[in-house]
Amino acid sequence: MNSFWNRFSRNKSAVLGLFILGLVVFMASIAGLIYPDDPFLYSRFPLSGPGVNGFLLGSDSIGRDVASGIAHGAKTSLLIGLIATLAAVFIGVIFGAFAGYYGGLVDDVLMRITEVFQTIPSFVFAILLVAIMKPSIESVVIAITVVSWPAVARLVRGEFLALKNREFVQACHTLGMGDVRIMMAEILPNCLSPIIVIGSLMVATAILIESGLAFLGLGDPNVMSWGFQISDGRSMLRVAWWICTFPGIAILITVLAINLVGEGLNDALNPRLRERN
Amino acid sequence: MKLSNFMSTVMMTAAIAFGGAAALAQSAGGSLVFLVQPEPPTMAGYVSTSGPIGLLGPKIYDGLFDYDNDGKMVPVLAESVDVSEDGKTVTFNLRKGVTWHDGKPFTSADVQFTIMEVLKKVHPRGPNSFKEVNSIDTPDAHTAVFNLGNPAPYMLRALSAYESPMVPKHLLEGQDIKSAKLANNPVGTGPFKFTEWKKGQYIRLDKNESYWKEGRPYIDRIVGRFIPDASTRAAAMEKGEVLYAAYNAVSNVEAVRLNKEKDNISVTTDGYSMINPMALIEFNTKEGPFTNAVVRRAISTAIDRQYMIDTIFFGYGNPATSALSSNFAATGLHAEMPHYPATGDIAAANQMLDDAGYKKDSDGVRMKAMFDLIPYGEDWKRGGQYIQQVLGEIGIDVELRYEDVPTWLKRVYHNYDFDMNLNYFYQLSDPVLGVHRHYGTNMIRKGTHFVNSSRYSNAGLDALLGAGMKEPNAENRSAIYMEIQKILARDMPVVNLFELEFLTVYNTKLKGAYGSSMGAYSSFADAYLD
Numbered sequence: 001m002n003s004f005w006n007r008f009s010r011n012k013s014a015v016l017g018l019f020i021l022g023l024v025v026f027m028a029s030i031a032g033l034i035y036p037d038d039p040f041l042y043s044r045f046p047l048s049g050p051g052v053n054g055f056l057l058g059s060d061s062i063g064r065d066v067a068s069g070i071a072h073g074a075k076t077s078l079l080i081g082l083i084a085t086l087a088a089v090f091i092g093v094i095f096g097a098f099a100g101y102y103g104g105l106v107d108d109v110l111m112r113i114t115e116v117f118q119t120i121p122s123f124v125f126a127i128l129l130v131a132i133m134k135p136s137i138e139s140v141v142i143a144i145t146v147v148s149w150p151a152v153a154r155l156v157r158g159e160f161l162a163l164k165n166r167e168f169v170q171a172c173h174t175l176g177m178g179d180v181r182i183m184m185a186e187i188l189p190n191c192l193s194p195i196i197v198i199g200s201l202m203v204a205t206a207i208l209i210e211s212g213l214a215f216l217g218l219g220d221p222n223v224m225s226w227g228f229q230i231s232d233g234r235s236m237l238r239v240a241w242w243i244c245t246f247p248g249i250a251i252l253i254t255v256l257a258i259n260l261v262g263e264g265l266n267d268a269l270n271p272r273l274r275e276r277n
Numbered sequence: 278m279k280l281s282n283f284m285s286t287v288m289m290t291a292a293i294a295f296g297g298a299a300a301l302a303q304s305a306g307g308s309l310v311f312l313v314q315p316e317p318p319t320m321a322g323y324v325s326t327s328g329p330i331g332l333l334g335p336k337i338y339d340g341l342f343d344y345d346n347d348g349k350m351v352p353v354l355a356e357s358v359d360v361s362e363d364g365k366t367v368t369f370n371l372r373k374g375v376t377w378h379d380g381k382p383f384t385s386a387d388v389q390f391t392i393m394e395v396l397k398k399v400h401p402r403g404p405n406s407f408k409e410v411n412s413i414d415t416p417d418a419h420t421a422v423f424n425l426g427n428p429a430p431y432m433l434r435a436l437s438a439y440e441s442p443m444v445p446k447h448l449l450e451g452q453d454i455k456s457a458k459l460a461n462n463p464v465g466t467g468p469f470k471f472t473e474w475k476k477g478q479y480i481r482l483d484k485n486e487s488y489w490k491e492g493r494p495y496i497d498r499i500v501g502r503f504i505p506d507a508s509t510r511a512a513a514m515e516k517g518e519v520l521y522a523a524y525n526a527v528s529n530v531e532a533v534r535l536n537k538e539k540d541n542i543s544v545t546t547d548g549y550s551m552i553n554p555m556a557l558i559e560f561n562t563k564e565g566p567f568t569n570a571v572v573r574r575a576i577s578t579a580i581d582r583q584y585m586i587d588t589i590f591f592g593y594g595n596p597a598t599s600a601l602s603s604n605f606a607a608t609g610l611h612a613e614m615p616h617y618p619a620t621g622d623i624a625a626a627n628q629m630l631d632d633a634g635y636k637k638d639s640d641g642v643r644m645k646a647m648f649d650l651i652p653y654g655e656d657w658k659r660g661g662q663y664i665q666q667v668l669g670e671i672g673i674d675v676e677l678r679y680e681d682v683p684t685w686l687k688r689v690y691h692n693y694d695f696d697m698n699l700n701y702f703y704q705l706s707d708p709v710l711g712v713h714r715h716y717g718t719n720m721i722r723k724g725t726h727f728v729n730s731s732r733y734s735n736a737g738l739d740a741l742l743g744a745g746m747k748e749p750n751a752e753n754r755s756a757i758y759m760e761i762q763k764i765l766a767r768d769m770p771v772v773n774l775f776e777l778e779f780l781t782v783y784n785t786k787l788k789g790a791y792g793s794s795m796g797a798y799s800s801f802a803d804a805y806l807d
Contacts, residue, residue: 038669040662046588061530062588062663134680221650221658221677222665232655235507236530 007268014264020257024250028078031071039072039224040064047240058242060233066243069229070250076225077254080137080210081203084144089199091145092152097183099153100160111157114150122147126209130218137220140213144206155198159191193269200262204255211251226251305495307806309787311521312510313501316477321460322442323395326402328524331439331798333501336482337378338442338465341369341388342433344794346547348607348706350433351793353800354383354443354466364428364749371419375489377445378470385415390446392423399454406435406710428749431707437551438467439798440705468494468802478503488802495789495805507531515539520784520806523548523797527782529591529656541785546593546778548796553604553704553711554777555597556585556660558697559689562731562770565696566644566673571633573769574616576697578629579671580664581621582775589659593780597773600765601712601758602704604776609755610708614766617773626671635672643672646696649689650679660774661699691724693732701777702727708758709746715771717742733770 009015043063045053053059057067099110117125126143133139163169164187172182213219214227215234226247233243313332319325322334341355350358355369375383392413396403409429414422425432435441443466448459463471466489469482482499502519504510511531513519527535535542558576560567567573582596595603596619598611605611618625635643646668650661658679665675675697680688688694705711714720718739720729741761748754765771781797783790786807793799 038666040666042584042588042663042666044584062659131681134678134684217655217658217679221661221679232659235528235655237508238511239530239534 004268008264011264011267013260014267017257017260017264020253021261024074024254024257025078027071028074031068031075035065035068035071037068039068047236049240050242057246058240060229060240060243061236066229066246069224070226070247072224073226073229073247074250074254076137076223077207077210077251080141080144080225081206081258084141084148084206084210085199085202087141087145088148088202089152089195092149093156093188093195095149095153096156096158097160097188100157101164101179101183101187103161107157110153114153117146117150118154120147123209123212126213127216127218130213135213135218135220137223140210140218140220143213144209147209148202148206151202152195152198155194156191159194160187163187163190196269197262197266200258200265204258204262207251207255207258303495303789303803303805304807305492305805306497308498308500309496309521309801309804309806310500310502310519312513312519312523312526313480313503314510314522314524314526315505316503317480319460320463320471320474320480321455321457322439323391323444324399324455324460326400326439332523333480333482334442334463335438335467335795335798335800336469336499337463337467337471338438338444339375339467339800340436340438340441340443342436343799344434344437344551344706345792346550346794348550348794350436353438354388355436358433360433364430365425367423367425367432369421369423371421372489373419375466376487377447377466378464378485379445379448381445381447382418383443383445383466384418385421386418387443387446388421389413389415390450391441391443395444395449395454396441400441402435402705402710403441405714406432406441427747429746430749430754431709431746434551434706435710437795437798438800439795440551468800469499490802493802494800495803496801499801511535514542514782514784517541517784517786520787521781521790521797522783523781524779527780529593529780532780532782533591535782542782543785544780544782545791546780547791548781548794548799549779550604551706551794552779552796552798553602553706554701554779555602555704556594556699556701556774556777557597558664558772558774559695559700559730560697560770560772561693561695562733563693566646567696569633570768571629572635572644572673573772574767575626575629575633575671576668576673577616577769577772578618579621579623579626579667580772580774581667582617583619584621585660585663586775589656589663590775590777593778595776595778597775599762600716600771600773601708601762602776604704605708605758608707609751610758612759612762614762616766616769621667623667623670630671637672640674641672642674645674645676648675648677649685649695649698650677651698651700652679652682652685657699664699686726689730690726690728693723693730695730698730708761713742713746716765729770731770733768735764735768738764 045059046061046063048055048059050058055065059065095110099107126147129143130139172186211227214225215231219225219228229247230244236243313329315329317329320333322330339354343351343353345351354372356372357370359368371385377383392407397407409425409427410423411426412424445464448464449457468485468488470485472483473481480501484494484497504513507528511527514522514527515535532544536544560573562568586594598613598617601611603611630643637643651657661677665677668675689698703711714728716733718734721732722728741757745754745757748757788805788807790801790804792803
C-alpha cells in the first residue's frame with residue numbers, strides 16, 4: 001500500500017486531482033448541513049447576483065440558491081457517476097470474462113452483442129433510452145450503464161484472452177478448480193488494475209452524460225443536478241450569467257479531477273511503469 | 278349588447294376602417310422576415326388550429342370577418358352580416374370581385390362548402406362554433422344565408438381567417454379533406470400567395486397582385502423562418518435579421534432585455550385577446566388524491582399567482598380570479614370568485630385541509646400525488662417546481678413528471694392516468710368556444726386533446742352551459758355565466774392560475790401589423806416597412 005501511494009504521489013497533478021475530488025465529496029456529504037433547505041426552495045429574490053441578498057453564488061429565476069444547488073447537485077452527480085460505473089463494470093466484467101475465457105462460439109455471440117451496443121453513438125443512445133423510459137434518476141443511471149459497459153467488456157475480454165493460457169491458470173486446471181472459480185478468483189484479480197483505471201475514467205464520463213441529459217431536459221425534474229442548473233439558466237445567460245456559469249465550473253473541475261486521479265492510478269498500477277523504477 | 282346594436286357597430290367600424298386607411302400613405306415593397314416557431318406540419322388551417330399554421334395561414338386565406346383591437350368586427354370577405362329578429366337566420370353579404378389565387382371567382386358556394394363540409398366536419402373547434410348551423414342557402418353568388426337551429430351569438434366571434442378560413446370548393450370537393458393536396462399547396466383569397474416551402478428553413482409567400490383590397494398588401498414578400506434554438510432566435514431578432522416574433526418565439530427574459538437595450542425593438546401584449554390563454558391545473562376528479570373539491574380549493578388558495586407571473590413570466594400575465602378570463606368582462610361574463618387569492622394564503626389552505634380532516638403525518642405530509650407538467654419548455658418546468666414547493670408547505674407531497682408531448686397527451690387525454698396536470702388552454706373569444714370544452718359532461722371525450730380530462734360531470738352545470746350557449750340576451754347570459762362561475766369556484770375541477778400574456782417582439786421598422794386583435798394570426802395586408 002505504501003509503495004502504491006509513493007508511485008501515485010509521484011504524479012503531482014494526480015494528487016491535486018485527488019485533493020479536489022476530496023473537496024467535492026466533502027461538499028456533497030455536508031450539503032444537507034450547510035444548506036438544510038430543499039435546493040428547489042424558491043425565494044422572494046429572483047435573479048440576485050453573486051453576493052446579493054445573501055446568495056453566495058446568486059439566485060436563479062425563481063430565487064433558488066445557486067450555491068445550494070451546486071452542493072446538492074454534487075451528491076447527485078457523484079452518486080450517478082458511481083452507481084452507473086459500478087453497474088457498467090459489473091456487466092462488462094461478466095461479458096468480457098466469459099467471452100475471453102471460453103472463446104469460440106461464446107466469444108462470438110457475446111462480442112457481437114457488445115458490438116451492437118458499440119455501434120450506436122453512446123450519447124444519442126442514452127438520450128433515446130431516457131426518452132423511452134420516463135426521465136428519472138433510475139432511467140438516467142440505466143441509460144449511462146447501458147452505454148458504458150461495452151468498453152469494459154472489450155477490455156476484460158482482452159485481459160482474459162491474454163491470461164487464460166498462462167501457467168498459473170493451467171495449474172488451477174490441473175488442481176481441478178471450477179471455471180467460475182478460476183475466472184473470478186484467479187484471473188480477475190490479475191486484471192484488476194486496468195479495470196480500476198477505466199472505471200475511474202468512466203465516472204467522469206458518466207457525470208458528463210448525466211449533465212448532458214439534464215441539460216437537454218431529460219434529467220429527473222425532482223432531483224437537483226448541475227446539468228439541470230445549466231439548462232435552467234442557459235436561456236438567461238445574457239441577463240444572469242451566474243446561474244449556469246458556476247455549475248459549469250463545478251462540472252469542469254470535478255471531471256478534470258477525476259481524470260487526473262485516473263491518470264495517477266494508471267501510473268501507479270501499471271506494472272510496466274513499476275519495473276522502470 | 279343587443280344583436281341589432283352589435284350590427285350597427287360592425288357597419289360603423291367598417292366605415293372607419295375604410296375611411297381611415299385611405300388617409301394614410303405607406304411605402305410599398307420590401308420583404309418581411311418573421312419567426313415561425315416551430316415549423317408547421319402543413320398549412321391546412323382548416324384542419325388544425327396549431328400555432329405555427331395560424332402564423333402563416335391567415336396571410337393566404339381570408340376569413341369572413343376580422344376583429345380589431347377592441348374586438349369589433351371588421352369586414353373581410355363578407356361586407357356585412359344581418360341577424361334576424363329571432364337570431365336563427367344569419368345572412369352574409371359577400372364581397373364582389375374576389376378571386377382565388379388561381380383566378381377562379383370566390384362565391385357563396387365556397388362559403389357553404391367551407392362551413393358545412395370542412396369546418397363543421399374536420400376542424401377541431403368548427404363543430405362547436407357552427408354547431409347550430411343546419412344548412413346554408415345561396416340565393417345568389419354573393420349571399421350566404423345561415424339557417425340556425427338556435428341563436429348562436431358566439432358564432433360571430435369565430436369568423437376570422439385563423440378560426441374559420443374560407444377555402445376553395447373547386448380544389449377540395451370530392452376529396453378526403455384531411456389528406457387533400459391543398460394542405461401543402463395552399464390557394465386562398467388572402468393578400469399573399471404561397472410560393473415556396475424550404476423544409477427546415479422557411480416558407481415564402483409573395484404579394485397577391487389581384488388582392489381585393491385596393492393597394493394592399495404593401496409588402497412584396499413574407500418569409501416565415503424556422504429557427505429551432507431559442508438563443509439563436511433572440512440573436513436574429515437583435516441583429517434585425519427577423520422583424521417580428523410572436524407567441525414567445527423570443528423568450529420573455531430576452532424580450533425584456535431587447536426592449537430595454539435596443540431602441541428599434543419593442544414588445545407588445547396586444548394581439549392575443551381573441552386567443553385568451555389561461556394557465557391552469559387540471560385535476561383527476563374520478564381517482565387519486567384530488568377527488569375531494571376541498572383539496573382542490575386548498576391548492577388554489579395556496580398558490581401565489583402573482584409570484585409565478587413576476588418570476589417565471591417576467592411580469593407578463595394577470596392572476597386568474599375565476600374559471601373565466603377577465604377578458605370576458607367586456608361582455609359581462611366575468612366576476613371575481615372566492616378561493617382565487619392573487620398572492621396565495623398558505624395558512625388558510627392548511628386550515629381548509631385541517632378542517633376537512635386531512636391529518637399531517639410525522640413528516641408533515643397529508644397526501645402524495647404525481648404532478649404532470651406540460652412539456653412545452655422550461656418556463657412550465659419552473660412553474661411546476663414552484664408549485665411543488667408550495668404544496669409541500671400545505672402537506673401535499675408531489676412528484677413531478679415531465680414527458681414528451683405524445684406520451685403526455687396520451688396519458689392525460691386518453692388514459693386519464695394522472696393526478697394533476699399543469700397546462701394552458703385558449704379560452705378564445707367566447708366561453709362557448711374555449712371554456713365549455715373543459716367542463717361539460719359531453720366534453721368527456723376519451724382521446725380528444727384539450728377537452729374535459731378532469732371527467733367532471735355536473736348535470737346542473739351542463740344545463741347552465743347549454744342555456745349560456747343559446748341565450749341571445751346579454752344580461753340574461755351574464756346571469757347564467759355568473760352561476761356557472763360560482764359552481765366552478767366551488768367544485769374546481771380545474772384551478773385557473775393566471776391569464777398568460779404572450780409577447781410579440783417586433784422591430785419598429787415594421788408598421789401597420791398591429792391593428793387586428795388576431796395579432797400574429799392576422800393577414801398583415803396593412804403591414805408595411807418604414
